[in-house]
Amino acid sequence: MKAIELRRKYIEFFKKYNHKEIPSASLIPENDPTVLFTTAGMHPLVPFLLGTSHPLGKRLTNYQKCLRTDDIDEVGDAGHLTFFEMMGNWSLGDYFKDESIKMSYEFLTKELGIDIRKISVTVFEGDNDAPRDETSAKIWESLGIPKERIYYFNKKANWWGPAGQTGPCGPDTEIFFDTGKPKCSENCDPSCDCGKYLEIWNNVFMEYNKTEDGNYEPLKQKNVDTGLGLERATMVLQGKETVFDTELFAPIIQKCKDLARENYNIQSGRIIADHTRASLMLLLDGVRPSNVEQGYILRRLIRRVTRHLRKMNINLEDIGIIANTTIDCSKEMYPDLEKNRDELIKLLIQEKDKFIITLENGEKEFNKYLKHADSENTKVISGDKVFKLYDTFGFPPEMTEELAQEQGYTIDMDTFNKLYKEHQEKSREGATQKFKGGIADHSEKTTAYHTATHLLHKALQIVLGEHATQCGSNITEERLRFDFKHPQKVTPEELQRVEDIVNEQIKRDLVVTCEEMSLAEAKANGATGLFENKYGDFVKVYTIGDFSKEICGGPHLDRTGDMGTFKIKKEEASSAGVRRIKALLVKEE
Numbered sequence: 001m002k003a004i005e006l007r008r009k010y011i012e013f014f015k016k017y018n019h020k021e022i023p024s025a026s027l028i029p030e031n032d033p034t035v036l037f038t039t040a041g042m043h044p045l046v047p048f049l050l051g052t053s054h055p056l057g058k059r060l061t062n063y064q065k066c067l068r069t070d071d072i073d074e075v076g077d078a079g080h081l082t083f084f085e086m087m088g089n090w091s092l093g094d095y096f097k098d099e100s101i102k103m104s105y106e107f108l109t110k111e112l113g114i115d116i117r118k119i120s121v122t123v124f125e126g127d128n129d130a131p132r133d134e135t136s137a138k139i140w141e142s143l144g145i146p147k148e149r150i151y152y153f154n155k156k157a158n159w160w161g162p163a164g165q166t167g168p169c170g171p172d173t174e175i176f177f178d179t180g181k182p183k184c185s186e187n188c189d190p191s192c193d194c195g196k197y198l199e200i201w202n203n204v205f206m207e208y209n210k211t212e213d214g215n216y217e218p219l220k221q222k223n224v225d226t227g228l229g230l231e232r233a234t235m236v237l238q239g240k241e242t243v244f245d246t247e248l249f250a251p252i253i254q255k256c257k258d259l260a261r262e263n264y265n266i267q268s269g270r271i272i273a274d275h276t277r278a279s280l281m282l283l284l285d286g287v288r289p290s291n292v293e294q295g296y297i298l299r300r301l302i303r304r305v306t307r308h309l310r311k312m313n314i315n316l317e318d319i320g321i322i323a324n325t326t327i328d329c330s331k332e333m334y335p336d337l338e339k340n341r342d343e344l345i346k347l348l349i350q351e352k353d354k355f356i357i358t359l360e361n362g363e364k365e366f367n368k369y370l371k372h373a374d375s376e377n378t379k380v381i382s383g384d385k386v387f388k389l390y391d392t393f394g395f396p397p398e399m400t401e402e403l404a405q406e407q408g409y410t411i412d413m414d415t416f417n418k419l420y421k422e423h424q425e426k427s428r429e430g431a432t433q434k435f436k437g438g439i440a441d442h443s444e445k446t447t448a449y450h451t452a453t454h455l456l457h458k459a460l461q462i463v464l465g466e467h468a469t470q471c472g473s474n475i476t477e478e479r480l481r482f483d484f485k486h487p488q489k490v491t492p493e494e495l496q497r498v499e500d501i502v503n504e505q506i507k508r509d510l511v512v513t514c515e516e517m518s519l520a521e522a523k524a525n526g527a528t529g530l531f532e533n534k535y536g537d538f539v540k541v542y543t544i545g546d547f548s549k550e551i552c553g554g555p556h557l558d559r560t561g562d563m564g565t566f567k568i569k570k571e572e573a574s575s576a577g578v579r580r581i582k583a584l585l586v587k588e589e
């Protein structure tokens, strides 16, 4: 069974049990600035797990694109990936352990035909925060899993969430597939990472909310949150030894082999396959390489691909061939990759080109350090050298570490971190100076542009559709700039309608009000916007008459009437699937 069929089967199965399908959200979480990426299917559902009612009801299912960087060093083994897809089903205060476990069991054994003798499960052993989960263990037993394949583990292994610092979480029961490999030792069990047991599904019983002071309080409702890893399940069903042997990656690996010939190395091939796919998916969701946040992770991924190509003596220009192959074998699952193929590949090549110039020089510099270390009779590369490679040659410290490890050396990360911190503090002081100089303060003009941005946002959604949501905004004294999701050029007629709608609202002289409320309430009230505070915190909601309601830090005008006439100056592509508008407020004297 191919991955795409498995995905379809999953959704159909849960629809049969009255779940409603919801779309996959962006890799960039829209409501939680405390995490960089969507790391699980539950992420976009946090307000609903906390108690806000979901418009589609209490039973939901979907497949969700996810990206996790905590496993980045494990990429290269059989089952770890940075970008992966998670199929999930949720009960928002509806069914709980019994039904959830039974549905998972039925799907695995009846729909997918997995032999129950190959399944082991784990449950929570209990602690001061929550009791031992004998309920789940009994349900598993009733389904035919013998006691010796039901393991009790502690919070570290059998508790999931919250995804950020606070939020919904709870004990889980995890389902493992026995790959048939021999036990690595007498104590080998599902908590062992030798590769015998592969976790494929996690059913979390989210009945707690972790608060800022670290306590677990009962939630208003008992939820279920499950996640079944698509790539791993595909591998199991196809009887493959690694995810890289499935149709999702095999052509990329083959291409690396063809290009590297006798220089091929398994680890590098897998890293290239995983990271290229992850980079393309990030680019598709609007991330661009930079030195901060999501952009920095993307940069690291692309730089690592580049270095591993070089390690296998593959011409770096061939990154384009690898990316094309990646899109070829991913496009059925992610049609947008095909639609944006040329642009995505162009961006990837641009970043590689930027790095190429420094890669060669950096490697030379690094080799000098190795010689120096040898002459000093040490196997440690000092922190100031790691910092120099970072600062002057653009080598992420993790990459220097990897280079060092390959040669049997380590790096002094502590000293690097110290130097890095000092460097950051210096830049921050610079930024504070600028702030003092008045650059960041809010004049009447910028305030008017803030309010106009809300009108524009709403008008775009009216004219283009609800998908036209904000991706970014930048305001100066002179103009506003607004980025939003839209797959194609906005036509002149559409732009005219947007402009007219905004001007109409200005003429209506609507009153702007501000209220503080919890994020859940804001969402329930239909507020849109980028969510600047994390879950549980109070947010400001600005309402403009009967026209718009948005979560925003402000500041805003009191009324719309006096802001001038709104004029769109330019509409252009910002990145794949994202458009950019520049607009002015003109006052006729």
Ligand code: SER
Pocket: 039, 040, 041, 042, 086, 088, 160, 202, 203, 204, 225, 226, 227, 228
């Ligand atoms: N949130 C849980 C996980 O990521 C179940 O989907 O494992």
